[in-house]
Amino acid sequence: MKRSPLRAALKVEPAQTDASQAMIELHGIVKTFSNAAGEFIVLKGVDLTIQRGEFVSIVGKSGSGKSTLLNMVTGIDHPTEGQVIVNGMDIYTGITESQRSKWRGRNLGIVFQFFQLLPMLTLLENVMLPMDYVDLYDFDERPKRAMELLTLVGLEKFALKLPVLVSTGQQQLAAIARAMACDPPLLVADEPTGNLDTRSADTIIQLFEGFVAQGKTVVMVTHDPSLTSRTHRNIIISDGEMIDETVSKCLPQLRHRHMLEFTKIAAERVYQPGETIIPRDQPVDHFFMIRKGQVDVVLLDEMNQEYVVSNLGRGEYFGEVELMGGGRSIANVRAGGSGPAEVVIIPRADFMRVINESPITAEAVGRIVQTRLEEHRVRDHRAART
């Protein structure tokens, strides 16, 4: 086969990787679109780091900027401000469009909601296509590798069929096989299950989990909450800004705008192991969410001996009993574990205002309050006597 200029232009060397470096680093990403109605800021200074081997979902309402954010990572769109480093490469500084295209071919697998299989090529030929462009595998090796990928996604029987003769779920599986054709370290997917039934969607998430188990990084935009629970991290974009992951993990029932409000007013505190966060019998004026490390809730037994009534970790919160019920702290709360505890705090007035606007969150927090008060009643003999 003769080589077209297009193929020749896209020939690249294998990706150089440094395992110690994050897979994706976004620094201060601003993206502005101009239209007849004026300027519209889609991303308002997003900072995000995704480590190698992480499975990350990105969610947000329509128009929140989540797909734009993904387009920054794939190099499809350009940020107005800020820096994007993917697999060790600054993909927008001092690099031409064709260099970026080469880089993308080797480093990125991309899957979209609509599958972009070429209708006139068989599934096998569709999967071979990127190998053709990147020119990474020997010509004779390509059909074998494509067949292995089709087998991986369970489509080996359909290898010689045209896309129109397989189901939409199977088309998406073929698109995933094609995305993995050049063995990229990073797979990026925009609503990959948006067009599929639950069962097909599940197959796709299982495949992604398999890639992650092999050490690949998978970043997926979705609006399906049943998928976000399967990822290591869930990033929420609201109105062009990233919501603090600790806030969204601790209070998932909050509306995105409330999460964003908390993100903006949240302050961070770091406590060394053993250090007191809330002393017993003191007024509590903040709501506390754990970002990292461990926190011990400590009570006194009848002999006035301390014991740990509960041990809280990342994504859990405390201080709510006192804020919701009023009064002083029922326990001594301090950093536990062996490393520092990082805690995100929201002032009492802000917390109460938002909780009052969000009945579902109030109810969820209320249930935790009930559980903890029960626990407290049973275990704190001092409380039981009163």
Add this chain to the structure above:
Amino acid sequence: MSSTSLIELNNVSKTYSTAAGDFPALKNINLKVGGGEFLGIVGKSGAGKSTLLNMINGVDELTEGEVLVAERADGRKLSIHDMSEDARSLWRGKNMGVIYQSFQLLPMLNLLENIMLPMDLSNNFHPRRSRERAMELLQLVELEEHAQKLPAFISGGQQQRVAIARALANDPLILVADEPTGSLDSLTADHIFDVFEHLVHDQGKTIIMVTHDMGLASRFSRSLTIADGELQNGQDALNFDRTTAGQK
């Protein structure tokens, strides 16, 4: 206008075997398509229209009957389902462009590269010529100023026009389109029809399009209805001369 048809379906039936038993998707279809026609096949979802299209372009196997296409040197017609898989694929690549509801442009290639792709794969054109030709096709669908853009940066209607340009890359005689306007608003769909009409009237292409939208029937040079796997118009399905393009 020659009275010889370009495509002829004789007693075509297609039955799918499912766990629930045999399902007849097409029942004894007889159809002739003339050169230069803009033929619309209208039917509800499940009526068999996509299956019919897959018989015409040889993508799917038929259960009974034959689909005759190009004429051989001895004057007899070739049955596409008698060709080997490779021969059929070659024939299709040369003679048919296909367009689907979702546009299947490769997201990482710009519009020009997307259109060059089929030429690149078929080796029908010299690389330099394929670039020029891709640009001409973009001009045809009035998107030349967007040539260097990636598909993500143009609208759905524009993407479908690029898909049409790509379907025309190897200069096929016939275009088959499965609900090409299915996901477009009516104004954008109108623009797609303008492009199709131009191709039929000014370039002599033959277009076979299936749609569920009864309202589009008047836009075709001939319109047939399919229901429950059967063409409803009986004799009309064989009379292509009477209504061919240009006499509309």
